[in-house]
Amino acid sequence: MFPPLYRIECALPGSVDFYNTDELLNDEERLVRSTVGRFVDKRFIPIVAEHYERGTFPMEIVPELASLGLFGMHLQGYGAAGMSNVMYGLACQELERGDSGLRSFVSVQGSLCMFPINHYGSQEQKERWLPPMARGEVIGCFGLTEPEFGSNPAGMATRARRDGNDWILNGTKRWITNGNLAHLALVWARTDDGIRGFLVEKGTKGFEAREIHNKLSMRASVTSELILDDCRVPASSELPGARGLKGPLSCLNEARFGIVWGSLGAAIACYQSALEYARERVQFDRPIAGYQLTQEKLVGMITEITKGQLLALQLGRLKDRGKASATQISMAKMNNARQALQIARDARSILGANGISLEYPVMRHMANLETVLTYEGTNEVHMLAIGEEITGLSAFK
């Protein structure tokens, strides 16, 4: 017998499309989605459960992520792929269909590190850092959150003091994705002149990253604490264009946009898993998909996914025209993260006992989505931002 002539690829993603939203995408956009999706199916999904269990990120796929062009994919020049926002979103959807930790890794590198260097950095900083970051040779992390300041970063305690030509940094950042994997940390600190960003290289004296253990969410992602103890960095490490909280918040806008799509990816994975399981699992002599209570869950899932797809796509089109406001991004992040979490919980219940196992993706996604609901602006913070916009009254303080 001949060996099989061709290997058959895994099912293409994007088949969860109740409203034919695929029609609203162009050829390149669909190709980006299927390219990233195929990579995730073949290279990432087979290994994610083991990494999740061990609490590690699969660093061995970083060169492949880079050669695909995923790092800084929506930036122009310096070796970046130069994609549109909608393409960036679709790529995030596929990455997070794999795991929120994978999307986080790529988001932090591209939106939270390469974006600010590209946007606020000096020519020298861009040339030095962006090409190796696009190649995945330099990994970055983004340090804004502190033990005492999460939703309210304006209060941050980390300080930068001028000393001759140098800056001296003191403070602690906590919950920093990729902290221990990073060669370069973008640390936000208060100066006499307001909040500024500093590029701190791994190995700088007075800088230390400590991994946070015992996480029950985002286990296939490394999260760390950064300790800055009289850490001296040269003046050239300051991002010259970033002044005030606007700097870090503009980065978060980019990354949140990725979450809008990414959370859809996690939701799609949960829905597909639950639908397949419900059709096959027989109890009381019938597939459980045939019971009304199960159907209510499944219909709720596909309905919310469909709404989320339309929200994400219109937001992406607005962003590609430079017209997406921060509160529009807030609304989509709030909605899609919240709905994805609900979908994951419902999917988990449909899978019964199997739902709690790493053999199936649902509880892994569910646990991850608890982080997604919280980071990059909690559900409540986005709600208050939209509330302020529509009423003209701030309810933050």
Next chain:
Amino acid sequence: MNVLVCVKQIPDPNAPGKIDPQSKRLVREGVDLVLDPGDEHAVEAGLQIVEQAGGEVTVLSMGPPKALDAIRKALSMGGARGIHVQDPGLENSDALSTARVIGAVAAGASYDLIICGTESTDGSTGAVPAMVAELLGLPLLSFARKLTAEGKTAQIHRQTDEGYDIVEAPLPAVVTVTGGINEARYPSLRGIMQSKNKEVKALSLKDLGLEGKAGKGALTQEVLTIAPAEARKAGEVVEDKGDGARRIADFLAGAKVI
């Protein structure tokens, strides 16, 4: 070394295919259309040749307007330019018409290699490459599980039942590749962005001087009936009563497997 790679867009082979009883062909509407996975290996083989020897890969597809997606996919893997033969007269073409189209495109340029998949994953006739070789008067190196091209010669390892034969032919030549020849690369996102700016030339039957010679009016084959494949018969269950191993060995010997 200039390489022409012939590709086809087909309904996603992973989706359950449906056959239209009227046209007796796979339904292409409302399903995901993809670059034939077999052709991805042909594209990869072509790219590997030009990466070694220099030159360019041109990607050719005959198909409806949507087939442009398959060409773009091959261009985003690294092909340099595309040719899209598209003509209402080519709907429901047979293998010979397809071969005439490919032959006419190839005759108008000087390619050192024409690389195809062994057969399309949907139609599976596997006849087109040999017909192209015949029409162009070129040698056919089929079932390649390894391909090298140096100077004026191409060499392949031809997959056989027992192993492989080493076969050589002078260039230019037509080559068909099996899925075992390589691991097809992913298009990169950068490649996808660049593919938008690559030239894809659209050609009609008229442009190729093939009016009345290919497609409607020139068909030499017709699908008369279609029938589902016979369901596989239940196998023989060997219950082990101490002689299980012997009976299995006898069975395998009977089938000439051992």
